[in-house]
Amino acid sequence: xxxxxxxxxxxxxxxxxxxxxxxxxxxxxxxxxxxxxxxxxxxxxxxxxxxxxxxxxxxxxxxxxxxxxxxxxxxxxxxxxxxxxxxxxxxxxxxxxxxxxxxxxxxxxxxxxxxxxxxxxxxxxxxxxxxxxxxxxxxxxxxxxxxxxxxxxxxxxxxxxxxx
Numbered sequence: 001x002x003x004x005x006x007x008x009x010x011x012x013x014x015x016x017x018x019x020x021x022x023x024x025x026x027x028x029x030x031x032x033x034x035x036x037x038x039x040x041x042x043x044x045x046x047x048x049x050x051x052x053x054x055x056x057x058x059x060x061x062x063x064x065x066x067x068x069x070x071x072x073x074x075x076x077x078x079x080x081x082x083x084x085x086x087x088x089x090x091x092x093x094x095x096x097x098x099x100x101x102x103x104x105x106x107x108x109x110x111x112x113x114x115x116x117x118x119x120x121x122x123x124x125x126x127x128x129x130x131x132x133x134x135x136x137x138x139x140x141x142x143x144x145x146x147x148x149x150x151x152x153x154x155x156x157x158x159x160x161x162x163x164x
Contacts, residue, residue: 085131106121108145
């Protein structure tokens with residue numbers, strides 16, 4: 001990954017990285033349905049249904065390649081990832097308890113002929129690298145779908161390994 005932040009010292013923890021890069025986490029999002037956004041089982045923390053919302057309101061609506069550009073999709077992915085981090089920090093008390101990013105699932109609402117999924121999903125992956133370091137980067141699946149909840153362009157599912 002050609003990322004200038006990936007050369008950041010491995011010793012810095014996630015909380016220090018957030019501070020050093022002036023990454024401010026939004027308020028913890030609340031679910032739009034009957035589900036939990038965070039489930040902790042053994043040493044795994046599952047976060048799902050993470051959307052590009054701030055203050056309970058969508059920041060972007062539409063499909064990539066139709067109503068939204070690739071760059072707008074990347075910004076939506078970044079906001080959704082910041083919500084992942086906010087929810088994990090809220091649940092754990094500190095992101096320093098995350099020992100590894102295990103998995104990242106990215107669903108992207110696209111128009112039929114769009115093939116730019118990786119460029120949009122990379123914004124979420126890059127945010128995780130900024131905060132946790134390249135050595136803790138996960139596997140990833142990226143899916144293009146016809147629509148997502150409330151017309152939003154992206155939805156993330158993330159699995160973290162955590163220390164007790």
